[in-house]
Amino acid sequence: MSDTALLALGATLLCCALAVGGLHFWASGRAQRRALVDRLSGGPLHGPTTRARRFAAIDRRIRRTRLGRAINLRISATGLDLTAGEFFTYAVAVVVALWLIAASALAPFFGPVAAAVGVWSALIFLNWQRQKRIEAFINQLPDVARLLANATAAGLALRTSLAMAAEELEAPAGEELSLVADQLTLGRSVDDALGELAERLPSRELVVLVTTLVLSNKAGGTVVGSLRNLTHTLEDRKETRREVRTMLSEVNATAFTVPLLGLGSLLLVNSSNEGALARVTGSPVGQFLMLLALGLYGVGFFVIRRLGKIEV
Structure with missing residues (x-):
């Protein structure tokens, strides 16, 4: 074999090796980007998971639609470890099952009625999970305010205080604050990150806390005293909400x-x-x-x- 043929063969092998390496890096970067998008733009807030995702093809298709984006936004506020495709598939299966059961157990007329009730129940389930997460987050707000006040009194910046609170607290406050800290690390402003948190988990208590943090970040002032006073107020509201819910x-x-x-x-x-x-x-x-x-x-x-x- 001539030197030219050997040179061509070596160049070909080198190009193939570079192509395989480039394909590997491209696939790895795409997977990392998809994980980051899922984490910051509406995916489950549980962090990395090893569970194999089902119905990936359905999930990719439904995320491109307005219905899929609405479902994904609702799921992101619940903290459930589900994708939009998984929830859509499970909901359709439940609706079909209710249709068949009602039509056979009662009368064919009740099939569509049961299907409509199934769709409504799926939405109610998401709202219930979201409200459950909001209630759990509200119960942790006194601890959030206390940790932020202590960290600020120690001289830490607001971004560092939020990251520290995310590490100290359990779910859902830890997950939500971790998401806020990740967004701040990527360059988002404090106003936008905290404002998105208030929109995702709307409550009066959280709005007061977010407003206090945003104003103190803009204008400065005695944020430590404000947070400590807010801690006592949130504790009182927590007890009041518990009594009302029991009654x-x-x-x-x-x-x-x-x-x-x-x-x-x-x-x-x-x-x-x-x-x-x-x-x-x-x-x-x-x-x-x-x-x-x-x-x-x-x-x-x-x-x-x-x-x-x-x-x-």
Whole structure:
């Protein structure tokens, strides 16, 4: 083999090695970028996870739609270790199952009604998880204010104080403050990072804390005294919210009991007289009356929930 052929073969092997190395670095960088985007732009806030993601193709497609972005935003506020594709797939499976169960156990008319209830329940589940996370975060706000006051009194900057508080606190406050600290590390301003936190977990207590931190960061002043006074105020509000939630627990239980009584009566009627619901919903008048009854149960549920909702 001539020297020219050997030189060409060596160059070819070198180019192949460089191509493989470049492809490896490109794939690694893309994976890191995707993990960073998921962490900072609406992915789960639990940090790195080794769980294999399901329905990756569905997740990539649904994230490009407005519905997928809305679902992803709601999931990011709940702290659930789910992707938009996983939640969408599970919700569709539950809706189809409810449709089939209601159509077979009651009457075909109740299939679409059960599917609509399933979609509404999925949204309610996300809102419930979000509110649960907000309540847990509010309960940790006195500790957040105390840690920030101590760190500021020790001479640390606000960015460093937030990072230290993120390391000291448990979830969800630790995860949320860690996200804020990561955003500050990437160059975002304190106003934007804390403002996004207040939008993600809206509450009066958090708005007061964020406003205090933003104003002190802009204008300076005795932030230590303000944070310590805010700590005592948040402790008092925490106890007040706990007492109110205990007093309203019976009202909230009644709100869910009323629709369950309606469902139980339908099952009782259909079991005592097989095919009764199918005959009732077989005419337009029967369908209208059934929808009216279901609507009244829904109105009762929302009215009871509204009466038991007290802003503290």
